[in-house]
Amino acid sequence: MVEQLGRSGIEVVDVYASYDNHLALESVSFSLNSPFYSLLLGPNGAGKTTLIKVLVGLLKPLKGRVSVYGFNPLTEKNSLSKLVGYLPQPGTSRPSSFIKIRDLVAMGYLSTKRPPRFVSDEVEKVVSDSLRAVGLEDLADRYLNSLSSGELHRAIIASTIARSPRLLLLDEPLASLDFNSKCELAELLLKLHRDRGVDIIMSTHEITHCAYFNPVVILINRKVLAYGSMREVLTVDNLRKAYPSITEVSGLTILAEDHAVKR
Amino acid sequence: MDTAILLGLASVILAGSVFSSLGYVLTISQTLVFAVELVHSLVAAALFGALIEAATGVVPMQLVIFLYSMSISSLVAELVRKNVPRDSVVAFTASLSAVVTIASLWGLIYVTPLGVSRALGALWGSILLVTPSDLTYLAIVVIAVVTVIVFFDLEFKYISFDPDLATASGLNVRAYYYLIYATTSISLSATVKIYGSVLASVLVVLPSITAQYVFKRVELPIYLVSGLTISTIGYLVSLMLNTQTSLCVGVISLAVVTLGVTLRWLYGR
Numbered sequence: 001m002v003e004q005l006g007r008s009g010i011e012v013v014d015v016y017a018s019y020d021n022h023l024a025l026e027s028v029s030f031s032l033n034s035p036f037y038s039l040l041l042g043p044n045g046a047g048k049t050t051l052i053k054v055l056v057g058l059l060k061p062l063k064g065r066v067s068v069y070g071f072n073p074l075t076e077k078n079s080l081s082k083l084v085g086y087l088p089q090p091g092t093s094r095p096s097s098f099i100k101i102r103d104l105v106a107m108g109y110l111s112t113k114r115p116p117r118f119v120s121d122e123v124e125k126v127v128s129d130s131l132r133a134v135g136l137e138d139l140a141d142r143y144l145n146s147l148s149s150g151e152l153h154r155a156i157i158a159s160t161i162a163r164s165p166r167l168l169l170l171d172e173p174l175a176s177l178d179f180n181s182k183c184e185l186a187e188l189l190l191k192l193h194r195d196r197g198v199d200i201i202m203s204t205h206e207i208t209h210c211a212y213f214n215p216v217v218i219l220i221n222r223k224v225l226a227y228g229s230m231r232e233v234l235t236v237d238n239l240r241k242a243y244p245s246i247t248e249v250s251g252l253t254i255l256a257e258d259h260a261v262k263r
Numbered sequence: 264m265d266t267a268i269l270l271g272l273a274s275v276i277l278a279g280s281v282f283s284s285l286g287y288v289l290t291i292s293q294t295l296v297f298a299v300e301l302v303h304s305l306v307a308a309a310l311f312g313a314l315i316e317a318a319t320g321v322v323p324m325q326l327v328i329f330l331y332s333m334s335i336s337s338l339v340a341e342l343v344r345k346n347v348p349r350d351s352v353v354a355f356t357a358s359l360s361a362v363v364t365i366a367s368l369w370g371l372i373y374v375t376p377l378g379v380s381r382a383l384g385a386l387w388g389s390i391l392l393v394t395p396s397d398l399t400y401l402a403i404v405v406i407a408v409v410t411v412i413v414f415f416d417l418e419f420k421y422i423s424f425d426p427d428l429a430t431a432s433g434l435n436v437r438a439y440y441y442l443i444y445a446t447t448s449i450s451l452s453a454t455v456k457i458y459g460s461v462l463a464s465v466l467v468v469l470p471s472i473t474a475q476y477v478f479k480r481v482e483l484p485i486y487l488v489s490g491l492t493i494s495t496i497g498y499l500v501s502l503m504l505n506t507q508t509s510l511c512v513g514v515i516s517l518a519v520v521t522l523g524v525t526l527r528w529l530y531g532r
Contacts, residue, residue, distance in 0.1 A: 056431045081433030093425040098291055098481035107421040111432035116414050144424065156428070163432070 008069070009033040010055065010167075010201075015064030017050050024050035026222050028064070032201070034166075037193045037213055040203040041233075042220040042242050048203035049089055051220065052171045055201070056086045069166065082112050085160025085198075087153065087170040095144035101155045102140045105130050108159025130162040134188060150181035154188070161192065168192065170202040182206075186213070207234075268502065270398070271390040275498040275508065276491060277401040278454045282463075283490025284408040285450040286471040287483050291416065292443050293423040295468055297339070300353050302464040304335040305451055307360035309385035309460035310367035312452075317375035324385070325400065328452035335360070336444035344437075388459030390498075390508045397456055404453040411446050412483060415439065458509040469493065469516040473523050493519055 010032045017025040024047040032038055040048045053059035054066055057073030057080060066073055071080040085108075105127045110117035119127075131137045134154040139147070147155060153173055160168060168189070174182045190213050192198040207217070207230070217234065218227040221242045226233045240246050289295045308331035312324030335356050342352045371378040384392055418439055422429040426436045447467075454463050473489040474481060497512030504511065 053427075058427055058430060078433055081431060084431065086428060086431035088425050088427050093428065094293060094423060096291075096293065096420075096423065097475075099420040099424055103417055103420055104424065107417050107429075108432065110417065111421070111429070111434050115418075117417055119417075159428075169431075 009036070010069070011065070011067040012051075012055075013065040015051075015054060015066060016062040017047075017054050017059060017064075018062060019047075019050040019053075019059065024222065025054070025061070028220070028222075028224050030218055030224050030227050032199075032216065034069075034199050035193070035197060036216055037190070037200045038202070038216040038218060039207055040201060040218050040220055041205075041207060042203075043205075046221045046242070048220060049171050052086075052169050052201070052203055056084060056169050057081075082163070083166040085157075085163055085165035085168045087156050087160065087168070087173050089171040090149060090153070090173075090176045093152070093156075095147065095152060097143050097145050099144050100141055101131065101136060101144065101147070101158070102127055104144065104155055105140075105159045105162050109162035112163050126162050130158040133161055133192075134158045148181075149176045150178070150185065153177070153181075153185060157185075157188065161196075164196075165198060167199045167201070170200070172203055172205070174202075174204055174206060267391075270393060270395075271498060271502075271508070272495070273398055274390055274393045274401065274457050275494040275512070277398065277405055278457045279490040279492075279494030280405045280487060281401065281408060281450045281454055282466045282469075282494070283486040284405065284412060284483070285447060286467050286469075286474075286490065287481070287486040288408065288412060288419065288443060288446055289467060290471045290475075290481055290486075291423060292419040292440075294440075294443055295471060297336075298447055298467050299464060300339075301332065301335060301356075301447075302461075303357040303360040303364075304332060305455070305464050306386070306460045307363040307367065308332050308335075308451075309455045310371065310382060311363050312455075313381045313385040314367045314370045314375065317371065317378070317381055324456070325397075325452040328455055329448045331363075332448035332451055333444060336448060337441070340437075340440060340444065384459070385455065386459050386461055387507060388455060388457050388462070388509050390457060392456055397453075401453050404449055408446055408450055409483075411442065415442065419443070458512065462509045462513050465513070466490075466516065469520055472520050473516075489519070 012031070013029050015025055015028045016023065028047070028051065040051060042048055050059060054061050055068060055073060057077045060074055068080055069083055071083075073080055106119050106123050107117070108130070109123055109126045110119075127140070128137065131140055134157055136151065136154055136158060139151065144152060144155065157168075170189070173185060177185065189200055189202065193200050207215075214230060216227065217230050219225045219233050219238055219242050225241045226238045236246070289298050305328070308328040309324065311331060312327035315322050315327045316324040339352050339356055343349055368382055371382045375381065418434065422434060422436050422439050430436050451463050451467075454466075458466060471486065473493070474485045493516050494512055497515040498508050500515065501508040501511035
């Protein structure tokens with residue numbers, strides 16, 4: 001299965017990776033065949049961010065093999081970066097009073113080009129189209145530090161759309177958003193997936209907003225515990241492995257926010 | 264007008280342009296604090312440069328300052344990259360520079376001729392020591408820094424927003440940070456002779472604070488206007504009072520920043 005995917009999908013084979021001196025991934029293997037809309041689900045500390053960083057080439061695995069559309073994320077970073085759009089975990093960016101949404105989106109596009117990188121009419125058009133796609137066309141001249149969390153997420157997504165990516169890797173995009181913003185963002189991602197054929201991998205703690213898109217779910221807690229359709233993966237037995245404090249009361253399953261078990 | 268006065272005026276105008284442009288680069292790349300952390304290193308670099316210049320007679324102090332600053336910047340960057348705590352790194356480099364400072368001072372005072380005046384020149388600078396070739400070097404540095412800004416303005420803003428995002432987008436973030444360190448080092452090496460090492464680091468920060476607090480905007484022309492105004496007024500005041508230029512520029516800078524912060528506090532929210 002893994003060997004057959006080649007350039008049409010993602011292969012992760014027996015990957016081990018550490019983050020902040022902790023072993024965050026142990027023998028992680030899975031494969032996704034394009035087109036896919038996939039959710040990485042697991043508790044805090046389960047290795048979701050580590051896995052995304054490995055896929056995008058920001059972190060070198062200790063062991064194992066990773067292929068994204070046939071490219072090695074570490075050694076073929078330049079080729080892969082033209083195909084991938086990455087949304088960092090909320091709170092890790094430094095939105096400032098001197099970078100406008102327009103600049104961010106322009107750089108999303110221009111970073112696929114060689115320097116010198118100047119904003120031409122062509123770039124302006126790409127910026128306008130990308131901002132329109134995420135509903136931020138009226139805020140193009142706003143500075144990033146004046147945006148709400150939802151607007152900032154959409155601005156970064158616009159900067160990735162500008163690159164016409166084949167794959168969006170999103171690290172906790174729904175975190176720190178209010179309910180409506182979560183729904184809007186989930187809808188936007190589905191629209192990109194359906195209308196533009198963008199493959200999506202999104203780490204999340206919650207699946208409510210994406211449930212009716214019937215995503216592929218990768219349940220992870222350092223190891224991949226299960227992956228497949230929601231119906232196949234989200235069983236009480238699987239969830240019990242991922243979330244140690246899961247409880248059942250009078251036939252109800254209560255899944256509390258949890259942390260990965262330290263070893 | 265006296266040639267020496269004109270030479271001095273040209274020096275402070277060029278130095279003001281360097282500080283303003285560098286301040287802009289450091290602001291948009293969010294590395295201002297990093298530059299201030301290097302103040303110990305700049306003092307050490309200037310004294311070490313003066314020692315080498317005096318001892319060899321051929322190696323200009325600007326070259327030594329550039330190499331020393333670049334080495335320390337690179338050392339800090341690489342240690343932080345290897346997850347050494349930033350506080351420890353700064354403590355280490357400050358200690359290293361303190362040792363170099365003391366050793367260089369000892370060498371200047373006891374080994375080289377005119378050591379004390381050379382040491383004082385490295386610490387607080389002197390318009391009188393500036394030569395036409397220093398001015399040429401300053402002009403080249405101004406052009407170099409402005410060129411860097413014109414070509415890499417968007418990139419600096421982008422990497423400062425999120426280095427991981429920039430890396431994932433295909434930019435060589437490390438190379439851009441080294442470009443910033445090189446720009447900082449070359450700018451400081453060009454201005455130490457005029458303003459001295461003690462004040463030079465601070466002058467990098469002041470136009471930035473002025474621009475942000477008084478004008479509430481981060482744009483290169485505003486930086487240039489504030490930097491040139493501060494430098495020129497400081498120089499003219501020093502001529503009137505017949506005192507040290509760097510002292511007057513420092514006092515004027517501090518006054519402008521204090522005024523800006525006060526006005527912002529009173530009216531600007």
